[in-house]
Amino acid sequence: MRRISQRFGALRVRIGSTGTALAVAAATVPVLALGLGAAPAYAAPLPGGLGPCVPGSCPNPFPGVNNGPFAGRDNAINVFVGDDFLVRGRAAEAEGRVVVLDDFDQQKEAGASSLYNLGIAGVGSRVPPPAGADFLTTGGNLTVAPGQRLDLTGGVLETPGVARYAGTESGTVDGRLVHDQGAARPYVGLRDELTAASQCYARVGGSSRPATGTAVNEGGQTVFRGNGRSPIQVFNVDFDLTAPGGGPQGLVFENIPDDATVLVNILGANRTVNTYSGGIDDSTDPLNALRERLLWNIPDATSVRLQGIGQMQGSFLIGDQASMTTVTMAGVNGRFFTTGSLTHTSIEGGGGGQEFHAYPFDGDLPDCSGPGPVTGEVRVLKTDADTGETLPGAEFELWRESNGIRGLQTGGTTPDTRVTDCVTAADGRCAVTTTSGTYYWRETAAPAGYELPDPAVFGPLVLTEGNAGRGVQVEARDIAVPGPDNHGSIHLTKTDRTDDSPLPGAVFETWRETNGIAGLQTTGVNPDIRFGPGCSTDEDGRCDFTDLPLGDYYLLETAVPEGFARPENPVFGPYAVTAANSSTGVEVELSNERREPCKGKNC
Template structure:
């Protein structure tokens, strides 16, 4: 065997063997919720814009276990919307009389597939006289009656929500589970801003917050993160019966540092009966509300992330005009929470939810609450979290591929490398025999 042949063999064989160690896939929310789904997902979701479509997303962007009320100056909800109760459109008079759903004028511009269900309800759809629900290009599928003006295709189906019903209990259990995660950093309300300081190295950064993210007198304040390693998931657990976030942090062009965390940032409200998201910004990150008896009110000009609540949702208020819910995926790696198998039925091909088998128990870490600078130790809880983490992702981008697609890509690559390695070994053996 010549020197060049030995060198090639030495280089290829270890490479083939090393690539067999496939990194684990992130644990998503229940039912595979969070990532973009379907074959038309874009590689990167663009900043909020009004340009041409950059892809299609079959995943749920807004899930409401209770009722969905459109009020005030609310303008639109992008992506697929699923509601367990009724959908009620009754905006303030004197403003715009329409509410877009599915496809919107300004957002990520990654709508659901053409002709798919843009809105699904387990109850009625009610549109106030003189107002219009616009679902052009899609279907409004409702279990109860529909009254008022609805564009697009309206279909009454008594079983419309049946396949999604298990998600309410699954999301509640997940929200409760996530809240038991030991904190890895501190959060301090400094008045002008709330500063989240991570430990600088954990792949899952966890913060426990028992205060509102508001400024003096309940006004706006900034939100800032420090000590967050590239590619880390950020889980903020906001405890208490009522919580408010009123912020000016977040923008349209993704220049704000918090925007870079958006694909892996989850705001979790496990017990609150009242949740308010307001201010004058494009609120960044996905929202999970775990209390089925809750009401979440969103009055910010826009949100950029998934919105999943087991309770009811009120979109819109008098503080802003043109409030919008924009469709952006959540791709973070969350704690592994044991629960019943997913049985959700959708109108699109189901997404496989991968699991990781390597786990560890979190340790106690200090947390800081309110405006105090003192710290208190949070006891460790018997919650397992994944330790195998996917490679870091650039901070200004998010993966738009479903997790099942990523698995196939790895397997294909591994198979190809083994074939190449085997072929090279065969060639080298033959050459050796010839000599």
């Protein structure tokens, strides 16, 4: 049952609440929060029932890291990944149930062990999921590189774990494979819930959650000093947990009450933890004693690096859905929940054996049962510019405006934030549910038979509390690659208006009318489409724009020859390229006025 905890000093009293008992009806159904009345602010669990061991045979207590017989079974999610889970380098295993909303991709480095264990670890808590349960669930593709193997059996071949996947499957998987297009559907909502919880744990009313203790990086170690009395010990860290130069350091906790929950909020856009603390033997390092009530919360970082030779203790929550977390720690002992992507790998040129070990999180956290951040759909609709038919197979990136500079910046020192990738489905749509903000869709590859638009950026799309219910959408139109019978040309002659002589050096762009709005629009949410490269008039004053699909076009004059004035309105057209004129082309004559030389004392 969902519990409410009250603490008085070191005394902990558990009060059962009324309601339906928590249970797992099937391996594909997550344990959901029961929707009971709001718990006190100091006694709330993680969202969705995540954290504790799910019966029925949970050991009490969980054993330390070992390679003995199974100590029990735990059907809770131990690793949750909101985007892609990438196994690289010499990483070894992930114990417990693993849920991935997008792709699981195993491509370990050459020369490493070809094996990655999942569900059952050779060395760990030795509390795997129930026999025959879903060890791995993925909402995308399940890919294991040739010559490698994903093992969901732990050597117990008569009751293998299940790999349930929604997309495609390739490679060698020891276990039972189940193709299920709705595999990840029960877990999709957890992503936004975890993002909201991560923000709530870190902030109250837009300001950092009040700390109950201090965290000081002393170089060789970071010391967390509690106040000795609060049932939730809160620490706010705005620095990397590393030694000078980025090397490993120790992690020390002092003055923490017995049975208190420890919440460490690691704030900042990019964060690294590099430690030698934590041990295989629970008696060798005091950090191990905090394992099942310690949460490392990283709400903002889009790049997270977890490094070191230690057996890291405690659970992790990474709240930014655009994040990539790279884990090269020897061991992570606790739940691991990221709303972004995860790379499990080893240090370059170094040893392997990196492991996730399954341990519960039983702490009580700040109550985040109130309204979370506003979320809604940000969509792009891909269509044929001529017919309006929807187009599958267009590849897009969704970017969030984050650097305060107008327009989309994808490179440089301060780019905007890439949220995710998407390929349009049969209905021509990509849709992403995300928090309120300003977004851009960037088309990176057109469907077969179509040309990539120029510009290929669509937006800004502004998702607000007012429109989140219906979402925001932009239509992106692609032009078919010209064929022999469906294209024409425009032939431009540019002259000097004074004497009708040919005028070289005038530069034009060709834009196709695609958005159904009168006149040329080159920017905004739904611009027309630029077609082909620019053209500079030659010595005869000519520019030829060829291979134009049938349609209406504008010529935009972007530069004029030396000594001539740019027109007040540099847009000309529209000019209709039709089947009737496709063989001869459309002839256009334009002229420029000379710019009078400057005279007088102000020249």
